[in-house]
Amino acid sequence: MPSDLEQLLDMGFDSERATLASKATGSLQDAIDWLEKNQETPLDDLKAAAQAQAQSSSTSDEPPALQPGEVAQSLVCNDCGRKLRGQAQAEWHASKTEHVNFSESTEELKPLTEEEKKQRLEELKQRLAAKKAVQAEQEKEDRKKNEKIRMKSTKETQEAKEELRKKEQLKEMQARKREKIEEAEARKRVLAKLEADKQERKRKAEAEKAARAGQAPPPPVAEPAGPTSSGPATSKPASAYTEARLALQTPTGRVMKTFPVETTLFEVAHALEQDGLVVNSFTQNFPKKTYDKTDFGLTLKEAGMVPSSALIVN
Incomplete structure (x- = not known):
């Protein structure tokens, strides 16, 4: 045995x-x-x-x-x-x-007896098989729970990324909106300045004509009122600003930069070259003017780009 x-x-x-x-x-x-x-x-x-x-x-x-x-x-x-x-x-x-x-x-x-031993052994095998089946079922349930936890974590991560993307998109839209408003205001100021210069030239011509004719000169032209809006227009002169905000349209996209008013165009070009851009000239649409390398010695204040201006980088 x-x-x-x-x-x-x-x-x-x-x-x-x-x-x-x-x-x-x-x-x-x-x-x-x-x-x-x-x-x-x-x-x-x-x-x-x-x-x-x-x-x-x-x-x-x-x-x-x-x-x-x-x-x-x-x-x-x-x-x-x-x-x-x-x-x-x-x-x-x-x-x-x-x-x-x-x-x-x-x-x-x-x-x-041998038969009883076989019976007990068979019972033990059945108990062991049942226990293994229970363990296998428990492991299956644990895997399901772990998978649910993983899926929930992945979903929360994706939602957080999507929320961050939406916030960044909103910030970008708001920044573009502010740029457009600033460009519109700068355009109005330039047009008002051109109109004032035109009226001043006209007044001087009339004054010279009156002087030649022996007549009294015409009264000076009043300063044009600033653009009206929902609030009072500012009368802050350009000389009161210490910085100039430039909206620079580059081949790779729009860039907003702020410089001291005494910064030269050469220094602006150098700053852009640090970002990997090669600058040959700047073009201003209002008023229409191109600044090539011979003009790079001008400061932003001298070029009339204070407090802000929009330039195309060539």
């Missing part, structure tokens, strides 16, 4: 675990229960526990046999309900489990 260890190996248990189980228990069924209980425990931990048990106890890892002349009787462990064949086996059980409550039983324990 094969030993308990051989039967455990035939069932497919790991040889080292099966050896530990057979040494730690007194029967095939106990060994199977031990393996089932400790299947998740690392092998190194089981070996260390077995070694510590061997060092701390002088009892054998196998339950002692009945003493000569001992009458076969049945004892029952009141703590776990296990039935034992004699006093020696009860003491061995107590050393392994720390159970101390036993009572006598008139039931005589008979060894398991």
Whole structure:
């Protein structure tokens, strides 16, 4: 008849675990229960526990046999309900489990038949299969939960990116709107200045004509009113500004830059060249004028680009 260890190996248990189980228990069924209980425990931990048990106890890892002349009787462990064949086996059980409550039983324990062993082994296999099925189902549920968490995290990240993109787009639209308003105001100021210059030239011509004719000169032309809007127009002179805001249309897109009013066009071109642009000239639409390299010595104030101006970079 094969030993308990051989039967455990035939069932497919790991040889080292099966050896530990057979040494730690007194029967095939106990060994199977031990393996089932400790299947998740690392092998190194089981070996260390077995070694510590061997060092701390002088009892054998196998339950002692009945003493000569001992009458076969049945004892029952009141703590776990296990039935034992004699006093020696009860003491061995107590050393392994720390159970101390036993009572006598008139039931005589008979060894398991081969059929009973096969039946118990089959029951154990079914329990192990059921346990593995439960574990597999739990792992499946865990994977589903983890996937939901990952999808939620991905969705929240995408929503955050989309919200950031919308905010950046809104800021860009607002910046373009401000640029258009500033360009419109600058255009109005330029047109008003041109009109004032035109009226002044006309007044001077009439004054010279009146002087030649011996007549009184015409009254000076009043300063044109600034553009009206929902609020009062500013009368701040250009000389009061310390900075000039330039809207620069480059081959790669529009760029807004602010410079001190004493900055020369050469310095503006140099600043753009630091960004990788080659500047040959600047073109201003209002009034229409092109500043080439011979004009780069002019300051922004001298070129009439204060407080703001729109330039095309060539």
